[in-house]
Amino acid sequence: MLNRTPLYEAHVSLHGRMVPFAGWEMPLQFHGILAEARAVRTSSGLFDVSHMGRIWLTGPEAAALLDWVTTANVPALAVNVARYTLICTDEGGILDDGIIYRLGQDEYLLICNAANRDSVWRWLVQWRDERFTKVKLVDRTTEVAMIAFQGPGTLQAMERLAPGLAERLRPFRSAQAQVAGISAHVGRTGYTGEDGFEMMPAAGDAPALWRHLLETGAVPCGLGSRDVLRLEAGLLLHGSDMDKHTNPFEAGLDRFVFMDKESVCSGTLRQVIQREVHRKLTGFQMVERGVPRHGYPIVRDGTTVGHVTSGGYSPTLDSYIGLGYVSSELTPPGTSFAVDIRGKMVKAKAVALPFYSRRRN
Numbered sequence: 001m002l003n004r005t006p007l008y009e010a011h012v013s014l015h016g017r018m019v020p021f022a023g024w025e026m027p028l029q030f031h032g033i034l035a036e037a038r039a040v041r042t043s044s045g046l047f048d049v050s051h052m053g054r055i056w057l058t059g060p061e062a063a064a065l066l067d068w069v070t071t072a073n074v075p076a077l078a079v080n081v082a083r084y085t086l087i088c089t090d091e092g093g094i095l096d097d098g099i100i101y102r103l104g105q106d107e108y109l110l111i112c113n114a115a116n117r118d119s120v121w122r123w124l125v126q127w128r129d130e131r132f133t134k135v136k137l138v139d140r141t142t143e144v145a146m147i148a149f150q151g152p153g154t155l156q157a158m159e160r161l162a163p164g165l166a167e168r169l170r171p172f173r174s175a176q177a178q179v180a181g182i183s184a185h186v187g188r189t190g191y192t193g194e195d196g197f198e199m200m201p202a203a204g205d206a207p208a209l210w211r212h213l214l215e216t217g218a219v220p221c222g223l224g225s226r227d228v229l230r231l232e233a234g235l236l237l238h239g240s241d242m243d244k245h246t247n248p249f250e251a252g253l254d255r256f257v258f259m260d261k262e263s264v265c266s267g268t269l270r271q272v273i274q275r276e277v278h279r280k281l282t283g284f285q286m287v288e289r290g291v292p293r294h295g296y297p298i299v300r301d302g303t304t305v306g307h308v309t310s311g312g313y314s315p316t317l318d319s320y321i322g323l324g325y326v327s328s329e330l331t332p333p334g335t336s337f338a339v340d341i342r343g344k345m346v347k348a349k350a351v352a353l354p355f356y357s358r359r360r361n
Contacts, residue, residue, distance in 0.1 A: 005050035022114035024051040027222040036225035044151035045221040053117035065132040073258040092268035093244035145206035150196035157216035180212035193233025234354030290346035292322035297340040
């Protein structure tokens, strides 16, 4: 049986099209994927992301455990600061990606992907038992909901619901706060390329907070538009654009790897740096009309040089875009190749990431 988030009934009442996703019953869309994506780019959108894993780590060795299994400099995090990071295997592969929030002196929250929640939990437990025994791990995914409020209109809306909070929270900062009178952990984070907030209230309070946010004029959005938005912003999806067989340098995530430490993957990653990386992730734009889908071959001079990992139509750019691994020499912007779309070679060119970047005040 599929899991349901605390907002399932709210989605059904809004005529959300519910689909199975990573063991959960989630809304794919409400009133159209492209319309929802445009709403987030121009005003504000509301996403239920309660399916994502939420694991609390407490104790005097909590920072050390996270520092060991991730690529971040965890001890350097100040309280109420968040950091995007990669959770790596001992072979340097990406087991998952997520966000670490430092909540207190010895308290951290790790957000991981729904599909990888069990494997991340087992990885944490393994190293807790072997090396960092003074850590308490608690999976509160079903106890705490998670709502993403994204788009340029969110700042004004949040000022009405939580006066002064938006001004106090810079990007990748967080705080426990009252939003419309409801207690929630609020982070100025997201997965859309827009400014916005991710709020974590108790599961029982989630429907009321969802209603208050909808009343600001926010458009309810599903997984479909979230995927469009993250692709436009050049944000990778684990399981498609990276996995445990991909290292951070191939995925172009070098900037999230703190190498001046010892960790489960540091030795392997130092070896990767010393040798040439033969394939890298590149962004590309279709020069000719065609939809690049996951798994389609990328071809140069009649030879397959890679495969599409993510692709589709960008309503913001009015163009078809994609991500894919190719030989390192084919990644410079402007490099030409083709995507094999069901036997037809459709021209494309490499472009710099992100495809879309919001205007910053």
